[in-house]
Amino acid sequence: MSARRLVGLAAVFALATGAPVLAQDSLPPAPYAYRQLDDPAQEAKAQALMETLRCLKCQSQSIADSDASMAGDMRNEVRQRIAKGEDPEAIRQWLIARYGDYVTYTPQVKPLTWPLFAAPVVFLGLAALLLRGRFRRTRTRAGGGEKA
CATH class of the missing domain: 1.20.890 (cAMP-dependent Protein Kinase, Chain A)
Incomplete structure (x- = not known):
């Protein structure tokens, strides 16, 4: 094989294996993805709800346990809605409507x-x-x- 062909194959390999790295999130995590709510009662409600919701990326972990960026976004959404006073069951129904029945560990x-x-x-x-x-x-x- 010629040197030019080897360099071409190496370049194709580098692009193919480097593409997933380029696809990673470049945005910072959502505000409440890793930060708890100030009110302990609200945080307890949020935590209880997050433990019953499945991470759509990991699929074997709840969003409370997952480190996936999508789970962080979902934790942020749950905490923001709880902070606004929304009922946890209403939040669950909203997530089911958005992501499907698979998002909840509680089958309907x-x-x-x-x-x-x-x-x-x-x-x-x-x-x-x-x-x-x-x-x-x-x-x-x-x-x-x-x-x-």
């Missing part, structure tokens, strides 16, 4: 999701019926078979 029963809540009950009922029939047959065989 809706026409689309009710089968998810009903399926375990149906499966337990089927299992109970199958086991009941199985034990009846076993008891009949163990009891001496058929009656004359």
Whole structure:
């Protein structure tokens, strides 16, 4: 391979691997992303709500635990709304409307999701019926078979 081609490949590699670094946030974090509210009661409400909201970037952490910039923005939004006196449930509903049901750890029963809540009950009922029939047959065989 020629030196010119190697330099070209190295340049392409550098651009491809350096692009994610360039895409990082250059804005400073939101004011309440890492700073608590002055009123302890309001901060407690905000903290309780943030622990029930999922970080959309991390997906396995709440926004209270995540260091992702998006979680910081969501913490800021929650704290600002709590400071204005907004109800935590209203804030949750606003975030669900904006980001979808996935943002909350508390699933909601809706026409689309009710089968998810009903399926375990149906499966337990089927299992109970199958086991009941199985034990009846076993008891009949163990009891001496058929009656004359």
